[in-house]
Amino acid sequence: MSHPQTTFKDTVFHGKSILSVRRNTIGKTTLHTQLNQLRSTGRYDCFKLKWHPVYDDKSMGWPVPKHLFWDSDIGKWIEAACYFLHHEQDEEIDRAVQELVQMIRGAQGSDGYLNLHYTVVEPEPSKRWSNLRDMHELYNAGHLIEAALAHHDHYKDDLLLEPMLKYVSYIRETFGPNKDQRHGYPGHPEIELALLRLYTVTGYRDAYDLARYFLEERGNPTGQDGKHYYDWETEQRGESQWKRPDPYPESRAYWYAQAHEPILQQHSVEGHSVRCMYLLTAVADMIYLDLERQAGRRDLLPALDVEAWKTAATRLWSNMVDKKMYLTGGIGAVKQWEGFGIDYFLPQGTDEGGCYAETCASIAVMMFAERLLHLGGTGNPDRRYADVMELCLYNNVMTAMSLDGNAFTYVNQLASSNKDLSARSDWFEVSCCPPNLARLFGSLGGYVWDYGTEGNDAYVNVHLYATAKVTFDVNGKPLTLEQTSNWPWEGTVKFNLSAPPSTNTTIRLRLPSWSGNQYTLDPAPSQSNIGVSQGGYLTLSPSYVSANPSFTISIQGFKPRYITPHPYTNQRTLTLARGPIVYCAEDTDNSWESNHFKDVAISRSGEVKEMPRVDERTSEDYVALQTKGWTRSLSQWDAKQDGESPALSASDESFGEERDLVLVPYYFRANRSGKGHMRVGLLDRCQ
């Protein structure tokens, strides 16, 4: 299993491709501004276990105190920092990581327990694990485990891994199927995927068993004393069911945490979208480990009903992508539970009923997608997953950070409104998203491709295009594959392979769905040398590759195209896209519209012009688009008296003068002056 968090080290981005530029910005700027935020907010020193005034602050939604996620903020930042340190030393970052690790070590109890809240704020031992549903102990542990893995990988010591293994051992004793163990699982999944990575890296079997227990036990209606675990622990706390957390619109809304029924029985993605994606990422990891067991590489693991789990994972993926995903790769329409609404409930903005599309959620979709890419076997990656991974990356995820790397979004609406302008913030009280962006970009190289060897055979499956180089060993000698491209603006990607002699290298290149499988390959192959796999990857045979270690693919699909959400969303809008980039209208580029482009229509028959541009401040290239637009007349409604019957004759839909409309990439929004008006889906002029 090659997790991106491990394999990213093999990949170096260079040149001015957008991924490279963005990763650089995070390394040079974002890590530092985030470190400053950690320091100024009290997070940095929290593992000194002194009192901080914020611990008295009860203003967050019940029952979550503001500092509850601080452990994870630290963990995620350490993880990100280590990813960047791997490629480039940075003294301040390095010093901070080391100091944080010392503080974390000092905060661990002698029994292995390690948690800020239950050590400082509610230190009575009986409070530990008393509220798995809400209190994020296991979530925080998960992020610290991930930090430890990154730290171990970079520093090659166990300063953080050792206390985390001790903590995991303690957790493993606490939770499990035995009579004297608790039959619980985290309200916010995360530790499962961390544990499976921990097992993959260290072989520590308890980590696997614990993760598997959490996944298999989740949603058991009679898990503890014949009761749902969250019911049982609620009773243990002496609380009634109606003492429901603020995000619960109803009592026992365990679907909020995907614990309403066992995972294998779930037919739709429900509740908090980040929790759901972290959970399913772990499910995919568990499936993969069983496939490895079947292939004889994990002899000691107990068998899994892998078909049932695969069916559940792909069923939930399809429900999400087909019915609960925005065109930008965002998921989660409902603010109250930061998650999924009913099927096809995908309003573009809060003035239409919601649009959450949390940054972390799309990052987690990328994680889930990356894991799913492995389940078909190395010879059969499925572009459905990589397409969505790329869609998330370039749109919902990349829009979450300003070009200068100093400002972020938590929520990524598709349309602004007066109450929710298109804008970014320096930091958040619940600040999961900014360090998550840093983690993702730190390990981004691991998402670009996967690869492996067996004897003299090697393969590289290329999922993302950029300018980047990967190096890995074949029989102890380095194989290097370099790609050079101006993706996502152009589809021409030049490859250069340097492999040890007698290596049989197969290269698979994703043909994105939107390419319509249209491409040219130079040098031209013979029929027998290539093929397009069922999963949509162009497979270059070892014979083609060895004859042509330098080759160029030109992928089509960079003509602007109209995309539209499913009709059952009631949107009836058109959006412009080009390659993987989804576009939006911003007020800066356009004549003033009073209501966030809500009345602006475009037409499928309208000609679209491309306008290559360079951003003034960052010198970053991008392609803007221009087409014809019209403003819908609301005169019928304006003419109505206030409070007059709604059931009057409808005028024909009418639209104002045709005019030019300029659109920019969605990720680019809110980087210039402007009034924060923005919209992705514009009215379909229907002609």
Added chain:
Amino acid sequence: MSHPQTTFKDTVFHGKSILSVRRNTIGKTTLHTQLNQLRSTGRYDCFKLKWHPVYDDKSMGWPVPKHLFWDSDIGKWIEAACYFLHHEQDEEIDRAVQELVQMIRGAQGSDGYLNLHYTVVEPEPSKRWSNLRDMHELYNAGHLIEAALAHHDHYKDDLLLEPMLKYVSYIRETFGPNKDQRHGYPGHPEIELALLRLYTVTGYRDAYDLARYFLEERGNPTGQDGKHYYDWETEQRGESQWKRPDPYPESRAYWYAQAHEPILQQHSVEGHSVRCMYLLTAVADMIYLDLERQAGRRDLLPALDVEAWKTAATRLWSNMVDKKMYLTGGIGAVKQWEGFGIDYFLPQGTDEGGCYAETCASIAVMMFAERLLHLGGTGNPDRRYADVMELCLYNNVMTAMSLDGNAFTYVNQLASSNKDLSARSDWFEVSCCPPNLARLFGSLGGYVWDYGTEGNDAYVNVHLYATAKVTFDVNGKPLTLEQTSNWPWEGTVKFNLSAPPSTNTTIRLRLPSWSGNQYTLDPAPSQSNIGVSQGGYLTLSPSYVSANPSFTISIQGFKPRYITPHPYTNQRTLTLARGPIVYCAEDTDNSWESNHFKDVAISRSGEVKEMPRVDERTSEDYVALQTKGWTRSLSQWDAKQDGESPALSASDESFGEERDLVLVPYYFRANRSGKGHMRVGLLDRCQ
């Protein structure tokens, strides 16, 4: 003040006009089936104060027990029964009313207190008034007051009025501004309008003062000990704020009960729609009483800042009608709080995010509208209110009962879905709607017109058209105005006036907005004899009326027309309407569509044919409509692989073969065989 609940007695419906037929059905059938329901469910005998097994049932949403509204169910049925008994004796109904009244009398405490729950289920005196927010004591009292008024009016005795006056006196002592009084108000408004009617009928000043106190105190953020009353009483109960009732999506969601801020400061209708409308009906009554005070007819009442209250009432009316009302007159999109969503959030069905449109809510809109008609003075009724009143009556309200009078709806969605088919039920656990329909139709004559005299001057403002006759005294002699029409199918209404000699009668006839003010009057008037008022009423002067005691108006607007919701609803649908009737498609009349007509489009340019029909079982006339329809192709979506990226090229919208589509009145839905598929708003074909 002429409340419809009082003036209805002057009006007799006859002929086979739909209102007459429906009222007859309720009198002959519905009252009896509802009486049977009262009996079989335990409600009928509840005031015997014995234990009923349902009192142990805690399965309703917290904190409301199932029997909490039983007092009001009894009250509303008595009220309705008395309205019908007035026009026609019915021995079984009469006997039941008298028995119920005796039981109610027997249930009253010596101090005047009268409530089922706090007498039988939680009888400790300290529990009384301990939870105004949720426990409906004052709501139930209000409905019993209304029952008492109807009972008094029909039986001409005080058997029910006397105990209710005693109860009001007790309540008046309990609540008010004095130090030893509670500064509370009902969580479910209703008693305010009941008290103002009680005052209007009896002159009992305490009733007025109490209602006014409730209205003025509501939403006071510091009303009791410096706290919001609901916060204060929550503390008194020893409960935390997070012990929030099930309909509260968030703690302290006092907007649920329109108590989030003082009424005068409210700018939008929020929360539970029935509560909101009952509250605003009382506000309109309070305003009207102050207008009467200014006119010298209520000398002893303290002055009111009437302009501020009028501004608030009309502002809230406009917000509701313009932004939160369905084309059928339904209000309330959100199931959780049975009420309003954000502006323009008006999905047609639960599969689109909600559609509640409770029967009671539209009945209450009619009450609010009827009150507002009086605020401009007798010479200036405003058709905006009467138009909406009629819209509600013929659509959202009338659809709530089967033609046979035996089945009802609580929720009136504009489109069915697999989970919520278009269907009716015999009864409900919370059964406010069925007896509310009976009350409304019992007193319907009072909504048709209002009228009055001053010396020899008389006026009749005609708001609704039907076949009906009103009789009232002018100087001790009867004036009779009869209208004969086939409304709502035809706009021709024949009037016959019989007035005492030397009476100067002004008649004002509503020209509905949808008529475009187009009408003909026969005999033709001279210019000076008529005029259309600012409020949209055709005013016939005494000279015209005396010269033409028989005249006929033909109001236009019975050609089918397309109506459409505000574009910001994201609906982009067309609905057919004809006069006041809104149409829907039902599966019975049409070729099978698998998904509730969700993909069926019609076009504004499509010719619409009228098809007069007679319902087989009831012999009731109606007009069906036929137009051309198309089914939208979803082939683009069907062709997509499961779980494939949503950001693919959009095909052109395409529609199948043109075919005939038959539409029936919305009120007519679910009266024949069929599979429960129905839709009001059909896709706009945009051409």
